[in-house]
Amino acid sequence: MTRTVFCRKYQTELEAMDRAPFPGPKGQDLLDTVSKKAWQEWQDHQTRLINEKHLNLMDPTTRKYLQQEMEKFFSGEDFDQAEGYVPEAQ
Numbered sequence: 765m766t767r768t769v770f771c772r773k774y775q776t777e778l779e780a781m782d783r784a785p786f787p788g789p790k791g792q793d794l795l796d797t798v799s800k801k802a803w804q805e806w807q808d809h810q811t812r813l814i815n816e817k818h819l820n821l822m823d824p825t826t827r828k829y830l831q832q833e834m835e836k837f838f839s840g841e842d843f844d845q846a847e848g849y850v851p852e853a854q
Contacts (some may be wrong), residue, residue: 781800813846
């Protein structure tokens with residue numbers, strides 16, 4: 765049986781991630797409150813931000829920026845978008 769969580773992004777019970785995305789308390793919090801669907805959407809969005817904004821992941825300010833955007837993304841706040849991104853037609 766698949767484990768579920770009450771996803772803080774979608775405010776409903778959805779399939780949970782298989783494992784914590786980070787070590788420590790932050791990873792455990794994400795595992796307990798973010799669905800697999802929401803995490804995958806964040807991963808896709810984060811990749812667009814990195815690519816379109818030419819972010820350097822070795823820069824601590826970039827990592828802090830991505831962490832802040834991730835919190836906004838999961839909390840339903842307005843989050844930064846990749847300016848050059850055009851979604852594919854459905």
